[in-house]
Amino acid sequence: METxxxxxxxEASQLSFTDDEAAGFRERLDSLIEFADIKxxxxxxxxxxxxxxxxxxxxxxxxxxxxxxxxxxxxxTEPLFDCYVIPKMME
Amino acid sequence: xxxxxxxxxxxxxTRLDRREISAQELCAEFLEVSHAMNPDLKAxxxxxxxxxxxxxxxxxLCIDKGSSGALTGIPAAVNDNIMTEGxxxxxxxxxxxxxxxxxxxxxxxxLKNAGCVLLGKAAIDEFSLGGSPRSGVAVxxxxxxxxxxTDTGGAIRRAAAFYGLTGLRPTYGRISRYGLAAFASSxxxxxxxxxxxxxxxxxxxxxxARDERDATSFGNPDSEDFTSGINKGxxxxxxxxxxxFFSDNVSDEVKAAVLEAAKTLEKQGAELTDISVEMTEYAxxxxxxxxxxxxxxxxxxxxxxxxxxxxxxxxxxxxxxxSRNRGFGSEVxxxxxxxxxxxxxxxxxxxFMKAHVLRSKIKAEYDEIFKNADIIxxxxxxxxxxxxxxxxxxxxxxxxxxxxxxxxxCVTTTCGYRANGLxxxxxxxxxxxxxxxxLQAADCFERIFSPELFGQF
Numbered sequence: 001m002e003t004x005x006x007x008x009x010x011e012a013s014q015l016s017f018t019d020d021e022a023a024g025f026r027e028r029l030d031s032l033i034e035f036a037d038i039k040x041x042x043x044x045x046x047x048x049x050x051x052x053x054x055x056x057x058x059x060x061x062x063x064x065x066x067x068x069x070x071x072x073x074x075x076x077t078e079p080l081f082d083c084y085v086i087p088k089m090m091e
Numbered sequence: 092x093x094x095x096x097x098x099x100x101x102x103x104x105t106r107l108d109r110r111e112i113s114a115q116e117l118c119a120e121f122l123e124v125s126h127a128m129n130p131d132l133k134a135x136x137x138x139x140x141x142x143x144x145x146x147x148x149x150x151x152l153c154i155d156k157g158s159s160g161a162l163t164g165i166p167a168a169v170n171d172n173i174m175t176e177g178x179x180x181x182x183x184x185x186x187x188x189x190x191x192x193x194x195x196x197x198x199x200x201x202l203k204n205a206g207c208v209l210l211g212k213a214a215i216d217e218f219s220l221g222g223s224p225r226s227g228v229a230v231x232x233x234x235x236x237x238x239x240x241t242d243t244g245g246a247i248r249r250a251a252a253f254y255g256l257t258g259l260r261p262t263y264g265r266i267s268r269y270g271l272a273a274f275a276s277s278x279x280x281x282x283x284x285x286x287x288x289x290x291x292x293x294x295x296x297x298x299x300a301r302d303e304r305d306a307t308s309f310g311n312p313d314s315e316d317f318t319s320g321i322n323k324g325x326x327x328x329x330x331x332x333x334x335x336f337f338s339d340n341v342s343d344e345v346k347a348a349v350l351e352a353a354k355t356l357e358k359q360g361a362e363l364t365d366i367s368v369e370m371t372e373y374a375x376x377x378x379x380x381x382x383x384x385x386x387x388x389x390x391x392x393x394x395x396x397x398x399x400x401x402x403x404x405x406x407x408x409x410x411x412x413x414s415r416n417r418g419f420g421s422e423v424x425x426x427x428x429x430x431x432x433x434x435x436x437x438x439x440x441x442x443f444m445k446a447h448v449l450r451s452k453i454k455a456e457y458d459e460i461f462k463n464a465d466i467i468x469x470x471x472x473x474x475x476x477x478x479x480x481x482x483x484x485x486x487x488x489x490x491x492x493x494x495x496x497x498x499x500x501c502v503t504t505t506c507g508y509r510a511n512g513l514x515x516x517x518x519x520x521x522x523x524x525x526x527x528x529x530l531q532a533a534d535c536f537e538r539i540f541s542p543e544l545f546g547q548f
Contacts, residue, residue: 012431032429036376039441054277060303072193
């Protein structure tokens with residue numbers, strides 16, 4: 001795999017690797033790509049438009065339902081001086 | 092006192108209803124085994140003593156009132172990727188270490204309503220990427236009479252096969268996935284691991300229900316009783332045996348045991364037919380592509396803001412990358428990277444779309460087979476020990492992924508033993524919503540193969 005492709009995948013995956021980590025990781029990633037190579041299999045791609053991997057049941061009405069209590073929703077956050085830490089969202 | 096290691100869900104129901112043991116005593120017995128053996132076996136990531144004993148007390152009240160259901164007071168373990176309110180659900184990942192869900196998964200709600208006693212969370216590989224082997228350990232070692240595992244490409248079935256148990260992957264949509272930490276959404280299913288097909292049927296009766304919070308769930312619209320085929324034999328059932336599953340990838344020992352099992356079912360009145368399932372040649376690759384693509388998408392939510400471990404960084408983007416670098420393990424990272432590779436613009440058609448076309452062809456081939464057959468019989472595991480799976484992963488998946496891709500129900504049960512004493516599993520795949528039929532055939536075989544499990548009641 002080209003270095004530029006690897007960098008693009010890291011960006012899309014929101015991951016990063018040191019140069020040492022990247023060498024071994026690229027090798028393992030390449031082996032997976034080699035295993036899953038189905039490019040040479042010929043099949044009629046026109047049917048792709050009609051396929052459905054799963055079927056959906058009747059969707060429920062889009063009505064507002066009671067939310068979980070705030071104390072439950074915030075149970076996994078770290079309390080700090082009687083407030084909750086929310087990370088900076090803007091650069 | 093009886094030996095709880097030998098007890099099934101059905102036999103425990105009888106003992107509880109006959110007042111041979113109380114729900115609290117039964118819970119305490121299983122907790123004792125769990126605490127004694129878990130330090131060595133590490134089957135459970137968490138043992139929930141207080142919650143279990145409180146649930147057992149409540150269950151006993153139902154039993155005393157005469158209002159018990161099939162699972163009331165019977166202990167169970169559930170995979171650590173199924174949300175349990177107030178109980179840590181870490182999905183085997185550093186990313187979710189210490190995460191306490193504020194709600195129960197759909198199946199947990201059903202189990203609690205049925206009076207089930209949750210003993211603990213079965214340890215899993217990170218996001219169950221490598222399967223549910225510890226769910227199998229928990230049942231086979233007597234921690235619990237059954238467990239709920241999760242099956243994306245065959246985890247429930249392989250765990251059951253490795254530990255000499257019965258494992259059921261239900262039809263996609265039978266069981267709500269609400270509250271199951273998503274890995275590959277079009278493939279993930281929850282199902283039982285137990286000692287018998289009859290137990291799996293009993294459990295399925297309780298946990299199959301439509302859940303409007305999972306748009307793909309249809310539950311059990313006909314209120315079917317999945318135990319209806321139990322102890323009915325296999326006379327007249329048409330069993331297809333595909334030659335591709337008995338190739339060089341499968342050891343002679345496994346082939347011999349599974350084919351002998353097919354003959355046993357034939358002697359009981361089933362009709363055997365040799366068939367070919369050509370598209371299975373590509374199933375492992377197709378599964379790898381679709382599963383990884385869906386995993387890359389599902390695991391994108393772990394950004395250190397809304398869920399899980401929070402990393403550090405000068406800004407928002409750096410913090411996300413640091414969170415994911417530290418939170419995910421190596422194999423999960425590889426699947427995410429590969430998933431994004433097949434979803435990227437230049438590879439999308441050659442990998443992802445082509446995999447979907449091949450998946451639809453696999454489904455179509457199965458539909459065609461089920462016009463003339465009721466069951467497809469195959470090995471469950473080619474011939475790999477759990478230890479070998481890390482290096483020969485895709486060979487191990489070969490026998491199980493086709494049913495996952497086609498969304499079909501599949502049950503595995505023990506049909507023999509290798510020379511080294513390890514069990515051999517055979518899989519019985521049914522048509523969509525054909526759980527009762529495959530459980531009927533598995534039950535028929537088990538009564539001949541393991542008569543000691545059926546003699547007590």
